Amino acid sequence: MRLRWKLTVASLKMFTRQKEAIIWTMLLPLFMVFLFGFVSFEGLEPIRIGVAGAKDEQAGRLVGRLGEVRTVQVTRGEESSELAQLKAGKRHLVLVLPEEFDPAGGSELRVLVNDGKPEETQLGLVILRKVLDDATFEMHSAPERIPMTIQSVASRRSSYIDFLLPGVLSLAIMQSGIFGVAFGFVSLRKRGVLRRLSVTPMRPQDFIAAQVTMRLMVLLAQIVLLVGVGIVFFDLQFMGRLLDLFAMGLLGGAVFLAIGFFLAGIAKTEDQVVPLANVVSLPMMLLSGVFFSRSNLPEPVRLVTEFFPLTYLADGMRSIVLEGSTLPTLWLQLAGLGLWSIVSIWLAVKVFRWE
Amino acid sequence: MPPVILAVNNLCKRYGELVAVDRVSFSVHRQEIFGILGPNGAGKTSTLEMIETLRPIDTGMVMLDGLDVQKHPRQVQQRIGVQLQAASFFEKLNLTELLLLFGELYGRPVDPLKLLGEVDLQDRAKAQVDQLSGGQQQRFSVAAALVNDPLLVFLDEPTTGLDPQARRHLWGVIRRIRSEGKTVVLTTHYMEEAEELCDRVAIMDRGRIVADAPPQKLIGDLLASGFKQARVERLASLEDVFLHLTGHALQED
Ligand SMILES: Nc1ncnc2c1ncn2[C@@H]1O[C@H](COP(=O)(O)OP(=O)(O)OP(=O)(O)O)[C@@H](O)[C@H]1O
Ligand SMILES: [Mg+2]
Numbered sequence: 183m184r185l186r187w188k189l190t191v192a193s194l195k196m197f198t199r200q201k202e203a204i205i206w207t208m209l210l211p212l213f214m215v216f217l218f219g220f221v222s223f224e225g226l227e228p229i230r231i232g233v234a235g236a237k238d239e240q241a242g243r244l245v246g247r248l249g250e251v252r253t254v255q256v257t258r259g260e261e262s263s264e265l266a267q268l269k270a271g272k273r274h275l276v277l278v279l280p281e282e283f284d285p286a287g288g289s290e291l292r293v294l295v296n297d298g299k300p301e302e303t304q305l306g307l308v309i310l311r312k313v314l315d316d317a318t319f320e321m322h323s324a325p326e327r328i329p330m331t332i333q334s335v336a337s338r339r340s341s342y343i344d345f346l347l348p349g350v351l352s353l354a355i356m357q358s359g360i361f362g363v364a365f366g367f368v369s370l371r372k373r374g375v376l377r378r379l380s381v382t383p384m385r386p387q388d389f390i391a392a393q394v395t396m397r398l399m400v401l402l403a404q405i406v407l408l409v410g411v412g413i414v415f416f417d418l419q420f421m422g423r424l425l426d427l428f429a430m431g432l433l434g435g436a437v438f439l440a441i442g443f444f445l446a447g448i449a450k451t452e453d454q455v456v457p458l459a460n461v462v463s464l465p466m467m468l469l470s471g472v473f474f475s476r477s478n479l480p481e482p483v484r485l486v487t488e489f490f491p492l493t494y495l496a497d498g499m500r501s502i503v504l505e506g507s508t509l510p511t512l513w514l515q516l517a518g519l520g521l522w523s524i525v526s527i528w529l530a531v532k533v534f535r536w537e
Numbered sequence: 538m539p540p541v542i543l544a545v546n547n548l549c550k551r552y553g554e555l556v557a558v559d560r561v562s563f564s565v566h567r568q569e570i571f572g573i574l575g576p577n578g579a580g581k582t583s584t585l586e587m588i589e590t591l592r593p594i595d596t597g598m599v600m601l602d603g604l605d606v607q608k609h610p611r612q613v614q615q616r617i618g619v620q621l622q623a624a625s626f627f628e629k630l631n632l633t634e635l636l637l638l639f640g641e642l643y644g645r646p647v648d649p650l651k652l653l654g655e656v657d658l659q660d661r662a663k664a665q666v667d668q669l670s671g672g673q674q675q676r677f678s679v680a681a682a683l684v685n686d687p688l689l690v691f692l693d694e695p696t697t698g699l700d701p702q703a704r705r706h707l708w709g710v711i712r713r714i715r716s717e718g719k720t721v722v723l724t725t726h727y728m729e730e731a732e733e734l735c736d737r738v739a740i741m742d743r744g745r746i747v748a749d750a751p752p753q754k755l756i757g758d759l760l761a762s763g764f765k766q767a768r769v770e771r772l773a774s775l776e777d778v779f780l781h782l783t784g785h786a787l788q789e790d
Pocket of ligand 1: 552555557575576577578579580581582583584622
């Protein structure tokens with residue numbers, strides 16, 4: 183145990199003293215986030231208002247009036263489903279009417295607002311107030327304003343950075359797993375470092391364990407760094423729990439580390455590592471929905487990418503970050519990564535070479 | 538004579554068709570400096586690495602400090618220190634950190650400065666291996682071979698590629714190791730190294746040991762057989778000239 187720990191500490195030292203490693207694992211993902219984060223892919227969004235509750239005539243008229251406002255899109259539905267849409271960032275406001283809606287007053291209205299989109303919700307509230315007041319005026323000469331209680335709901339802002347950040351995080355985990363391990367290990371083997379180690383009583387598994395521990399520690403640091411930067415600089419709404427993100431990240435890390443060891447096993451020299459690693463990682467980088475949603479892919483391609491380990495990881499991470507999903511609800515991603523880790527570890531063990 | 542610490546018996550190694558090591562037998566006594574002298578491809582490295590548990594033994598047997606190397610590789614590894622012909626160390630760790638880490642591999646505490654002192658590298662303690670000269674690197678790998686306070690130290694061509702001064706410097710280091718009670722087995726291509734440094738020399742050629750005796754005895758036997766050098770004996774060699782002009786040998790003194 184002590185030996186493994188000392189080896190881990192030594193590996194961490196070596197890692198942190200290696201400029202390239204820091205650049206690739208820490209700075210490059212940050213750079214991507216900054217690059218894309220400050221590029222706005224969004225125009226002016228229409229204000230999406232959901233209406234729930236009463237379905238009577240008066241309610242229908244209200245919806246009609248709202249719909250007449252040019253920048254507003256109205257939908258009707260049950261409160262629960264509209265709330266879910268709000269949380270997912272697909273509504274800016276949800277107006278909850280009482281059982282029977284009377285514009286003349288009396289009953290109180292509830293408005294749920296998306297707290298991630300302050301501009302749109304502010305505008306939406308002003309429009310809503312105006313439309314309600316108009317309706318009240320029509321009924322009464324001495325109108326009494328209908329009271330509205332406003333309830334802020336933590337919701338996903340559908341901004342690009344929110345989509346991007348968990349994707350880049352998954353990508354960073356994949357890259358440092360595959361490239362870091364494959365390149366590092368082949369280089370140690372080729373330079374004879376591993377041979378030198380093998381005349382000591384150290385067992386190879388001690389060394390592998392230390393390497394894996396070191397890489398997983400770096401991975402946790404990557405998560406903290408990227409999420410931290412997202413929160414500080416990009417107002418990322420981190421909805422989930424860090425522990426869930428860690429767990430998902432570690433499982434993904436296991437898959438990609440094993441792929442790294444697998445490639446180290448089949449590559450003879452450092453020169454062979456890079457193309458091999460690229461063959462594995464490039465399709466995932468481009469097709470696993472890291473930078474752009476997979477829904478735009480042609481159907482057969484999309485279906486295949488469904489099974490990429492990076493897709494599972496990116497989807498899982500994204501769901502934790504943006505929707506606050508907990509692990510049990512992400513069973514599909516966990517199962518996918520679990521299967522991949524079994525397969526890739528099996529492959530890695532099969533081709534593993536110390537010399 | 539001191540007791541035998543290493544006994545090699547009928548050792549063989551094949552690589553496909555090639556018989557790289559062919560029924561090699563020799564024994565080394567405690568506190569001896571034993572040299573294996575031979576041309577490129579003679580099988581020196583293959584022989585050493587089989588003894589060091591690094592390559593599987595095809596046939597034959599090696600007993601090291603009373604242990605069968607094939608049966609007890611781990612105990613053997615605890616007792617030996619190894620410098621490989623072609624090996625390097627982790628990058629990005631300095632000499633002190635490397636020695637401490639190697640100590641951990643043997644599960645024993647190490648005094649890095651003392652070890653570096655033994656190979657005259659105290660002042661490079663914070664340097665990384667790639668910042669050392671070739672001779673210093675060789676001396677460092679000797680230091681790394683000493684972390685576990687081994688009974689037997691194996692040095693595979695420790696002085697190849699070094700200039701005569703650096704070579705002599707390393708001889709001093711090797712003699713010092715021996716004077717601490719350790720046994721040294723080394724390989725070399727250099728006749729004068731074998732002659733000056735080694736107590737006993739095995740000459741190896743094409744996988745076989747063709748002679749095994751103290752260097753003076755080998756020379757004596759040759760002369761006794763009526764051998765005459767083809768060229769005229771000189772009183773000094775080019776190496777003597779070089780050493781004379783570049784300031785003398787052992788920097789340690
Ligand atoms: N792993 C290997 N696979 C195949 N052949 C090998 C291998 N290692 C060594 N050989 C061959 O075995 C023979 C002996 O090699 P070895 O390295 O033991 O020689 P050596 O005496 O150490 O030579 P040198 O002085 O050049 O270091 C050589 O012909 C070499 O090509
Ligand atoms: Mg050799």
